[in-house]
Amino acid sequence: MEILITNISLITFGGSEIDTLTVAQYFQTLGHNVIVACFKYGYPMKKCFEDAKVKVVALFDEELQSKKYDLVWSHHADILNYCVFTEKIEATKIVHHILSPYEYLESLTPYYQDISYYVCNSEETKQKIISEGVDENQVTVLSNSAPQGHFDLYRRDKILLDQPRKIAIISNHLAPEIVDFSNKYQEIVDIIGIEGVQKEVNPALLSEYDLVITIGKTIQFCFAQGIPVYCYDRFGGPGYITKDNIDIAHKYNFSGRGFDCFKSLFELEHEIFSQYKKHEVDLPFLHDYAKEHLNYNKNMNDVMNIVEKTKADISLDDIRQKYAYLERVNLAFVREYRKNYLTEIANQIAQGRIYFKKHGELQKSFIEVKQMIRDGIVKFVFDISDIDKKDLESIYFYPSYGDFVKSKVLDIVTEHPVSWNYLNCVKITDEFDYYLCNDACYILTADFEQISSLEISAKIEIMDNSQFTMLVDGLYHKMKVELDTSKYSESKLKSDLKSQLLEIKKLNKQLQDKLAELEILKSQVLELEAIKNKNVIQSILKIEESIKRILK
Numbered sequence: 001m002e003i004l005i006t007n008i009s010l011i012t013f014g015g016s017e018i019d020t021l022t023v024a025q026y027f028q029t030l031g032h033n034v035i036v037a038c039f040k041y042g043y044p045m046k047k048c049f050e051d052a053k054v055k056v057v058a059l060f061d062e063e064l065q066s067k068k069y070d071l072v073w074s075h076h077a078d079i080l081n082y083c084v085f086t087e088k089i090e091a092t093k094i095v096h097h098i099l100s101p102y103e104y105l106e107s108l109t110p111y112y113q114d115i116s117y118y119v120c121n122s123e124e125t126k127q128k129i130i131s132e133g134v135d136e137n138q139v140t141v142l143s144n145s146a147p148q149g150h151f152d153l154y155r156r157d158k159i160l161l162d163q164p165r166k167i168a169i170i171s172n173h174l175a176p177e178i179v180d181f182s183n184k185y186q187e188i189v190d191i192i193g194i195e196g197v198q199k200e201v202n203p204a205l206l207s208e209y210d211l212v213i214t215i216g217k218t219i220q221f222c223f224a225q226g227i228p229v230y231c232y233d234r235f236g237g238p239g240y241i242t243k244d245n246i247d248i249a250h251k252y253n254f255s256g257r258g259f260d261c262f263k264s265l266f267e268l269e270h271e272i273f274s275q276y277k278k279h280e281v282d283l284p285f286l287h288d289y290a291k292e293h294l295n296y297n298k299n300m301n302d303v304m305n306i307v308e309k310t311k312a313d314i315s316l317d318d319i320r321q322k323y324a325y326l327e328r329v330n331l332a333f334v335r336e337y338r339k340n341y342l343t344e345i346a347n348q349i350a351q352g353r354i355y356f357k358k359h360g361e362l363q364k365s366f367i368e369v370k371q372m373i374r375d376g377i378v379k380f381v382f383d384i385s386d387i388d389k390k391d392l393e394s395i396y397f398y399p400s401y402g403d404f405v406k407s408k409v410l411d412i413v414t415e416h417p418v419s420w421n422y423l424n425c426v427k428i429t430d431e432f433d434y435y436l437c438n439d440a441c442y443i444l445t446a447d448f449e450q451i452s453s454l455e456i457s458a459k460i461e462i463m464d465n466s467q468f469t470m471l472v473d474g475l476y477h478k479m480k481v482e483l484d485t486s487k488y489s490e491s492k493l494k495s496d497l498k499s500q501l502l503e504i505k506k507l508n509k510q511l512q513d514k515l516a517e518l519e520i521l522k523s524q525v526l527e528l529e530a531i532k533n534k535n536v537i538q539s540i541l542k543i544e545e546s547i548k549r550i551l552k
Contacts, residue, residue, distance in 0.1 A: 001070040008076040009040040043375040085327040092312035101128035122253035144217035145296035150224035164210035219254040223290035236262040350400040352380040385452040395444040406432040413455040418446040
């Protein structure tokens with residue numbers, strides 16, 4: 001079959017992006033010819049599609065060469081509308097895969113009654129589109145499921161540590177209390193997602209961790225591999241999944257919804273650590289549950305058996321004629337979406353600058369080189385052969401002057417070694433250096449007289465206002481937790497000192513009491529001695545009287 005799959009964007013490791021890749025690989029393994037269409041296309045998702053050898057057409061850059069398909073598997077109504085009304089595709093069947101009951105991009109099309117069949121990611125989503133008019137006989141549920149690779153790494157004899165030593169928080173939308181948790185336990189916690197490090201969540205990555213805190217499809221991946229998983233994020237959540245809560249969690253797509261359960265930092269850390277070892281007994285049940293209900297190939301086969309039985313009678317010409325107005329409506333959306341995308345692209349050009357410091361002052365002259373950021377890496381070459389290097393103390397390197405960035409200098413290639421330090425940096429990690437200003441800077445020192453050019457490689461992410469706000473918020477929460485911890489430690493120390501002083505006072509009083517008792521005993525001893533001496537004297541006097549009488 002000729003199959004077209006649509007998804008509005010394929011750049012970040014998001015839910016629909018990963019679903020698109022998984023669906024494409026499923027159809028490819030069956031021998032079908034697959035084309036994926038999107039508006040935005042870039043790294044890091046681009047590498048995944050390239051590695052899988054899946055053909056992707058970025059509609060902002062080119063048209064679809066083929067217009068006729070046996071099946072269209074569509075995520076997102078807006079790009080489906082574009083393919084129908086602007087690209088003028090032809091298809092005999094369209095499956096609209098709805099991935100959320102609340103996300104606006106997951107809305108129905110105006111011609112929703114003409115769609116061949118609907119697939120939803122949860123019972124919650126299914127009920128939502130039925131309430132919006134979809135015939136309940138035209139929709140089924142394809143739960144977020146785990147590909148076979150996750151099941152292959154399962155070990156039934158796995159024994160958990162008493163406490164997790166390495167935790168992954170996998171999310172693109174961290175709850176504040178989860179941020180607090182990650183900051184407090186940053187030595188053992190990695191954040192994977194937009195607010196941390198973007199990585200493909202695959203079996204090998206998950207195997208590195210003792211515990212995963214997440215929602216959505218990663219829950220099923222962990223079930224399949226037998227990895228403890230704690231279900232909690234921006235919607236709250238039940239925590240560890242067990243036999244008692246799995247039915248409700250599954251109904252709501254393991255999103256955390258359905259429980260109305262939000263927790264404080266104290267409650268989170270207490271539950272995560274105190275119940276970790278106890279969760280060991282649930283892992284075989286969760287694996288078996290995933291094998292029966294959440295196995296991707298099995299579930300997708302069941303869905304396609306239904307789809308194959310639906311009539312191949314959709315007429316896109318009739319839809320274009322009946323909903324002709326939709327072409328201009330859709331083009332208006334696409335125009336604005338493209339503008340936003342071009343702004344994003346502009347933000348991917350790094351404006352590298354170097355300034356020169358002499359006699360303790362930064363010179364006004366500078367060299368600027370603009371370079372495209374490719375796969376998160378930028379390479380600058382600064383020619384300083386004509387620069388007067390007399391009295392040159394250091395060079396100030398700005399990886400993208402005037403922008404809010406996360407960056408990391410990877411390498412500096414010159415004729416002689418160069419060392420560097422940080423200016424304005426508030427946090428240093430293995431992945432990135434973080435700055436709370438728009439002048440991220442590295443100070444380079446070397447024997448510049450012997451250097452004619454600087455070739456600098458750096459990892460960099462230019463942040464928009466929302467991303468920068470999230471970074472500031474995360475650092476704020478981290479400092480708040482550290483301050484609260486410091487205050488708690490100070491308060492505890494004062495309390496301990498107060499207790500010790502009270503104990504000293506108590507012991508002092510006991511000593512005073514003992515001293516008083518000793519004084520009493522001493523007095524009593526003296527009295528006894530006095531009485532004893534008096535009796536002896538009296539006895540002597542009596543003897544003396546007796547002797548005197550005898551002598552007379």
